[in-house]
Amino acid sequence: MRQRLLLLLPLFSGLTASAGGFDNGPQGARVLGLGGASTAYINSIAGLSLNPGLLGQWADSLTRVSIGGIGQVRRSSYIGQGTFQRTDQDLTIQPGGYLYATHGVSKRVSLGLAVNTPYGYHTKWPDTWEGRSVVQESKLNTVFVQPTVGFRLNDNFSAGVGFIYAFGKYSQRRALGQYDDPNASTELSASGSGIGVNVGLYGRTGDNLAFGISYRSGVKLKMDNGTSSATGVPARDAALIPAATEFKTQLSMPSTLSVGIANHITKNLLITFDFTLTGWSTTDSLKLDVAATGNTPARRIATARRYEDALAFRVGAEYQVNPKLTVLGGIRYDETPIRDEYINPEFIDANRLGISAGLSYQLTPRLALEGGYSFDYGQLRTARANQTIENVANVSGTYRLATNTASVGVAVAF
């Protein structure tokens, strides 16, 4: 089996990039501790949202519920290329959470529900920083709801399919630095929803080795209710920058293709490996279709993003210390979807190396407490703005990114 999975590697080798991007980290305290390598990991039902194929494995008499919260601090520092001024992003905590539930309806079929917050970010720069006219604050929050059905095909194989309903909210604020008024700024916000599917397969060869493969489609969040406002604009430019306008836009959440294996090295030690290909290339540009206001006709404002598909490689380990305590650890490497030419302070990302740790403590046979923590450190990124391309708002400089993600939750089986 391992041999065969290795054959899949060349499939991804032509791609230069990987997961990264504005994903919020593994969606569950235990899988976070495992570093996210959970495509073939059945010890937490959080795997349900990554691979519906796992669901068939919980087609027994128990109802399982796992619930918890996630907080991510994603922070960058910036040094201006010309000015040498260092600016640190303000501290923001991107809130997240998850709820998973599974219930077996027969020996072969089980139902599941996954609610989580897989994508999002909150970038907040000091209001007076060098790039304030590019961005001061930008925020994306998403919630994915995924009812799922899983089938146990035979003792060793199971498959599953889930339907995704996603809701997202996007907002952005930047200064209008062409005016003397330091409070002159423009702000936009929009929200909307989209749908997608998630399919997966899980298989076991013998007692020690298991594999999983899953595909989650991309989700287009259609946002038709966007509003944009501007303050501090002098009267002479009121026609150019209206105080309030409406716009429509679409945000693409990427597809993911994951393959993973889980191997019991000893009775107490489980090692998992994952490859994930994330289809970020659907994020090509941010297009705002702005409605007409006054004498200004309707227009489209497009900001190029040109994300690349991205590959992530994750390794996790789980060790059962005693019947009550299990500790987890993980290490991962996420390539960034953002090309050098398109580095923009609205959302900073870099090739990241992450380490994680977690634990699960069985309070009672039915109730376990789970906790996970992960730290990612990004490579230095250098943005070079070309000032003669006047339609691209950017600043030149270097960025360094670090993220801290923590999650706690409970897992219940009854």
Next chain:
Amino acid sequence: MKNFSLNLGRTAGFIAAATTLLLTACAPGQDTPTPVVNVNVSNYLAVGDTYTAGVSAGGLTRNSQEYSFPNQLARQFQSFSGGGTFTQPIIDGSGSGYLSFLDVSPIGYVRSRRVAGQAVRGTVVNSNSCIIPDTVRLLTRSTTAGTLPQNLGIPGLLLSQINTANLGNQSNATPGGTFNPYFERLLPAADNRTYLQVLTTASTSATFFTFFQGLDDLMPYIRSGGTCGSTPTTNFANTMKQNAKRVLDVLTAGGRQGVIAKLPNITTLPLLSLGQGDRLQARLQASFGDKTLLYIEDPLGIGPGQPISSDDYVLATTLPRIGQLTPVLVGSTTLMLPYGRDVRNPLRDADVLDATTEMNLLTAAVSNYNNNTGVAPAAPGLETLAKTYKLPIITTSTSESALNLNDFLFSQVDGIISVGGVQYSAEPVRGGFFSTDYYSLTPRGNGLLANAFITAINRAYRTNIPAIDVNTLPTIAQ
């Protein structure tokens, strides 16, 4: 996959850095570059004309001086240990008076109001002047008059006047006299020294210079639509170059380092670019809602009016009068016809720089002054002079030794640039670069100009002087 394994090679460093970071704080650090300066900028001397003096919005004021590009440059020098003090000939408050911005008309000219200057202590009206009476405003004396300032930029100083005795002596402030009130206020009363003599004195302690001069020599001709001032012939350009060499001989004495700036193309100035023939005609047609052509006088003054071409430039100061009804004698009757928008009432020669003679002469003179190699009988231009003085190469792409301000800044602004998310264009006031007088710069424009000099100094002298965040500067100087 190749990428992937390469990156894994750095993981050891990553993990070490990551662990340190985890234990300290959550904003990841970066090393801030330390300014390295391989040139002595401890005593900086700025030489030039209107731009160097810090004129903005048609006047020299206390605030406009504060944001002059030499002062901003000196402040960047001071931001590390290498820079010393920089003295300017401070003028009081509203100084010489200025043009206060009101609004922008639909066809793009600036409506402004003249604010009287509080440093004006008297006026001399020269009624013999070419088109309109030329008013010379006498100004209160600078407190630096005894010692000479480090900013020796003199508004309106012509290169042809650098050897004129009594240029800064009030006794010459007479109709027809060669006199510069901005030079006068730098000197003690009744001082007969020439600019070059003053420069020689002031430069003795200087360690570094910038030289950006010559545009003011062309401005009388430009502002009068080619009807006043010296015609920019080859001889005229030769005189400019010879005089520039006299100034530069003083500045580079003893191997003193500095930057020589070449003149930008005059068509990048809004005084001209706002009135570029075909574009202006299109704006007028859109504004009046008709298809009427714009007419100029025949440049040779013999034929009837002719339609404007894309290479003819109407002076921006003329724009408010276009389309206004003026009396014209047609045959034996006097008709009221729209100025410029009727073949019988074409734009007068004084309001237009025509393509065939005036623009060609001006373009040739600027190019000659900047780049002439100096084969006799021509004098060498700035680029050749910079090489002679062994000033370092500034741009790597075209291996120029003098700072090509046109490529570095002015022509870029003419095509709109985006700096830190803010757009700058050649549109006066609104574009953020040029001020209400269609010629001088705003504080931000001066910041961008200072940044162009910083880029040049950094490249030439392998230094890394920090640049200015121009978006923090005011958009108007008053």
